[in-house]
Amino acid sequence: MHEWQRQASAIEAAPLRADAAQTFESKRGNSAGAAIFSGLPGRRSEPLLNVLIAVQVIADFLDDAHERHPTAANGRLYQALVDAVSPDLPLTDYYAKHPWRDDSGYLNALVEASRAACRELPSFSMVQATLGREATRAARAMRLNHTPDPIQRDRALRLWAERNLPQTGDWHWFELTGAASGQMVILALLALAAKPGLREEEVAATYDAYWPTVPLLVAMLDSYVDHERDLASGAHRYISHYGNLEDAVERVTEVIGRATKVVDLPDGHRHAVIVCCMITFYLASESVRGPALRPHTERMIHAGGSLSRVLAPVLRLWRIAYGQRSS
Numbered sequence: 001m002h003e004w005q006r007q008a009s010a011i012e013a014a015p016l017r018a019d020a021a022q023t024f025e026s027k028r029g030n031s032a033g034a035a036i037f038s039g040l041p042g043r044r045s046e047p048l049l050n051v052l053i054a055v056q057v058i059a060d061f062l063d064d065a066h067e068r069h070p071t072a073a074n075g076r077l078y079q080a081l082v083d084a085v086s087p088d089l090p091l092t093d094y095y096a097k098h099p100w101r102d103d104s105g106y107l108n109a110l111v112e113a114s115r116a117a118c119r120e121l122p123s124f125s126m127v128q129a130t131l132g133r134e135a136t137r138a139a140r141a142m143r144l145n146h147t148p149d150p151i152q153r154d155r156a157l158r159l160w161a162e163r164n165l166p167q168t169g170d171w172h173w174f175e176l177t178g179a180a181s182g183q184m185v186i187l188a189l190l191a192l193a194a195k196p197g198l199r200e201e202e203v204a205a206t207y208d209a210y211w212p213t214v215p216l217l218v219a220m221l222d223s224y225v226d227h228e229r230d231l232a233s234g235a236h237r238y239i240s241h242y243g244n245l246e247d248a249v250e251r252v253t254e255v256i257g258r259a260t261k262v263v264d265l266p267d268g269h270r271h272a273v274i275v276c277c278m279i280t281f282y283l284a285s286e287s288v289r290g291p292a293l294r295p296h297t298e299r300m301i302h303a304g305g306s307l308s309r310v311l312a313p314v315l316r317l318w319r320i321a322y323g324q325r326s327s
Contacts, residue, residue: 001031004057007109013100019064020106027060028322029281034183036277040191040270048194051085051117052187058084058110059138059183065098066146073097075143080107082135084114085186086128118190123198127189130207134185137164141181174241175216178223182215184278188271202266213259214275220252221282221300249296256303276307277315283308284315 001024008020023031034056038049062077079092091108095101118124144160147153154174161173165180188210192198223239242248256279262271280301282288288297301308 001028001053004053004110007104007106008061011104011106012102015068015100016065016103016106019068020061020103022064023057023060025323029319030060031056032318033274033278033281034187036274037187037191038194040188040267040274041194042267042270043194045121045194047117047120048191051114051121051190054110054114054117055081055084055186055190056183058107058114059142061107061110063142066143069099070146070148071097072143072147075139075146078139078143080111081139081142082132084111085118085131085135085190087115087118118193121190121193122196124193126198126200127193127203130203131186131189131193134189137180138183138186140164141177144177145181171212171216172241174238175220176212178219178238179212179216182218184215184218185210188214205265206271209262209265209271213255214262214278217252217255217259217275217279218282220248220255221279224248224252225282225285225287245296249299253300253303256300260305272307276304276311279304280308280311281315281318284312284319286319 005024008017008024011017011020031053034052035049037052038045041048058081062080066074066077074097076092076097077094080094083089083091091111094107095103118128140160141157144153144156147156157177158173161176161180165176167176185207188206189203192203192206195202219238223237226237239245239248239252242251259275259279260272262268262275265271283297283301288294301312
């Protein structure tokens, strides 16, 4: 993280330098959460840690860089996320439609570091095709999320979900697009790739356990934490699609219950720790611990079980230590 932060601070174009800085100043928790996936294989893997950090830093940087210039054409920025987990693809001119182009090689360095790490993962070939598909979905969903006009945005997201996202349960279109825009499935697949002798059955079981519940929680809890800020800025508020806060909390609490079923996977206790950390990290934010939201926040923490309740004070202290008091 320190090395990527150092490179970010050296970016020539001031707007891109400011966007890159956000990754380390206000989104550090995302990268810390990604790093926790390095514990899934049960053995230390430096390539895995490198690719997890690089992929998350890329996703967070692109989110801010596209939000600064949210045109459809500039959505090609997100190809970097696909290229990062697709070592056989040629690199793209990511800034071709961006008003600022000189990032001093920062994004290409991140992509190349990710690809180099992928090549070192012993079972990468077992997950490569699924990784490419999930990264492509995430890139498309993230691009559509930044459509300035909310009516056009929702129409485009709904149509895209109907055409491209499998409907396998009682999921709303906005839940599927919210899940698609997250990186949790990508991170889990990368962690599996670090396990020698990985079997197809474990890949399929892990994918089914994560999609769409776990990345959906990321989207909704992030939206819950940032509700007031997004309302002021006009950013897409996924949680607002539920109509009112009570209905939203009811649904998210239900999804938390579903997500904790990852404990049934091989090495399920490790998956459970990751999911509970993710749930509690968002809900440890000061922005959702005021009098109006605290009962809702406590309800969702309790839905995560005893581990979430134990983690809550620990992650509040982590936020304070790293200056991550909001999202």
